[in-house]
Amino acid sequence: MTKITALDTYDVRFPTSRELDGSDAMNPDPDYSAAYVVLRTDQPGLEGYGFAFTIGRGNDVQKVAIDALAHHVSGLSVDDVIGDLGGFAKRMIGDSQLRWLGPEKGVMHMAIGAVINAAWDLAARMAGKPLWRFIADMTPEQLVATIDFRYLTDALTPEEALTMLHAAKVSKPQRIATLLAEGYPAYTTSPGWLGYSDEKMQRLAREAVAAGFRTIKLKVGMNVEDDVRRCRLARETVGPDIGIAVDANQRWDVPDAIAWLRRLSDVNIAWAEEPTSPDDIIGHAAIRRAVTPVPVSTGEHTHNRVMFKQLFQAGAVDLVQIDAARVGGVNENLAILLLAAKFGVRVFPHAGGVGLCELVQHLAMADFVAISGKKDDRAIEFVDHLHEHFVDPVIVRNGCYIAPESPGFSAQMHTGTLAHYRYPDGPAWREPASVARAR
Numbered sequence: 233m234t235k236i237t238a239l240d241t242y243d244v245r246f247p248t249s250r251e252l253d254g255s256d257a258m259n260p261d262p263d264y265s266a267a268y269v270v271l272r273t274d275q276p277g278l279e280g281y282g283f284a285f286t287i288g289r290g291n292d293v294q295k296v297a298i299d300a301l302a303h304h305v306s307g308l309s310v311d312d313v314i315g316d317l318g319g320f321a322k323r324m325i326g327d328s329q330l331r332w333l334g335p336e337k338g339v340m341h342m343a344i345g346a347v348i349n350a351a352w353d354l355a356a357r358m359a360g361k362p363l364w365r366f367i368a369d370m371t372p373e374q375l376v377a378t379i380d381f382r383y384l385t386d387a388l389t390p391e392e393a394l395t396m397l398h399a400a401k402v403s404k405p406q407r408i409a410t411l412l413a414e415g416y417p418a419y420t421t422s423p424g425w426l427g428y429s430d431e432k433m434q435r436l437a438r439e440a441v442a443a444g445f446r447t448i449k450l451k452v453g454m455n456v457e458d459d460v461r462r463c464r465l466a467r468e469t470v471g472p473d474i475g476i477a478v479d480a481n482q483r484w485d486v487p488d489a490i491a492w493l494r495r496l497s498d499v500n501i502a503w504a505e506e507p508t509s510p511d512d513i514i515g516h517a518a519i520r521r522a523v524t525p526v527p528v529s530t531g532e533h534t535h536n537r538v539m540f541k542q543l544f545q546a547g548a549v550d551l552v553q554i555d556a557a558r559v560g561g562v563n564e565n566l567a568i569l570l571l572a573a574k575f576g577v578r579v580f581p582h583a584g585g586v587g588l589c590e591l592v593q594h595l596a597m598a599d600f601v602a603i604s605g606k607k608d609d610r611a612i613e614f615v616d617h618l619h620e621h622f623v624d625p626v627i628v629r630n631g632c633y634i635a636p637e638s639p640g641f642s643a644q645m646h647t648g649t650l651a652h653y654r655y656p657d658g659p660a661w662r663e664p665a666s667v668a669r670a671r
């Protein structure tokens with residue numbers, strides 16, 4: 233019997249703030265980081281990988297939260313874990329002492345998500361399949377058994393989910409063929425970081441269109457006159473047929489969001505992302521009503537399935553971002569994807585950071601193949617940063633994510649990366665004092 237022998241964790245940080253990559257109105261100087269998890273087993277070569285994404289300070293806190301879950305993992309039979317991924321998740325989420333720290337939100341929930349994702353990675357590796365395919369090949373009954381329907385049944389019951397999944401099953405083989413042939417649409421945020429000059433934004437926007445992207449996204453929310461100028465410049469640069477989304481990263485109060493978005497009305501915005509607090513469901517609904525027809529979205533900081541349920545029930549959003557590393561792992565994201573499909577809300581997965589593209593592509597592809605059956609009215613975010621640190625990096629070609637073929641969740645980092653970027657004592661952080669002072 234193969235056993236999980238250890239849950240090892242690493243504090244890995246990349247000094248991205250030195251280049252202002254990733255800068256937005258709320259996060260001016262992120263150092264993209266991962267609290268990285270390895271589930272080790274007693275079978276040589278068999279491990280599962282996962283991580284929580286943070287933007288620097290606090291990554292040590294995140295790591296300690298993952299360490300607090302070791303007793304739920306070490307010594308378990310691998311077959312018991314991967315044979316009951318729903319039960320595995322429920323035991324960690326239901327740990328009553330740790331649950332006090334949430335429940336089902338924040339650092340502890342992200343920690344649980346990292347461990348759950350590592351277990352799915354392990355399961356897909358053992359099956360010899362990329363995760364999207366592993367999920368697609370589950371029966372509707374197996375998939376539904378991984379989901380915790382607690383607090384959801386006023387919006388979605390297990391029986392309804394089964395009906396949806398059985399209906400989607402009929403044309404699953406064709407969609408797998410379509411996915412393998414076409415890939416999954418991507419959009420890019422690379423031109424739009426707030427710290428970039430107008431010239432750099434325009435150059436990167438032109439390059440994005442030339443590379444096949446049909447939508448770009450600009451960060452907004454610091455200064456309305458700057459945003460009006462940058463959005464108009466971007467529109468001039470890309471022409472009328474390319475989508476331009478804007479992302480305020482929670483910067484505004486509700487009245488400010490409404491006033492600001494009205495100022496951008498001549499730009500024909502594809503969607504307005506995170507206009508206000510991610511917790512403010514009624515506020516999002518008010519903004520959406522006031523700025524229609526501009527589509528409103530949120531989700532990358534939405535804690536859990538219960539909040540997504542309310543966003544849908546309240547008609548607060550036109551589309552949502554899911555994030556592979558914020559909620560309680562694959563299980564909870566499957567619940568969110570089923571809810572979105574039931575309510576007819578489009579999903580534009582959040583990515584970027586470090587490794588988020590690698591993870592979330594699998595969820596979007598599984599959604600297309602096995603759940604919603606849709607991909608052409610949606611797209612996965614893409615940012616061309618830090619992919620070189622992954623053993624199975626994303627491949628984006630002609631504006632589309634190519635379906636990964638290697639077994640697993642694409643979460644594994646190179647061993648050299650773990651050593652070089654280990655915080656605070658890896659070589660990447662032992663720099664000359666002059667460089668450190670300049671930061």
Ligand SMILES: [Mg+2]
Pocket residue numbers: 479481505506532582
């Ligand atoms: Mg965003």
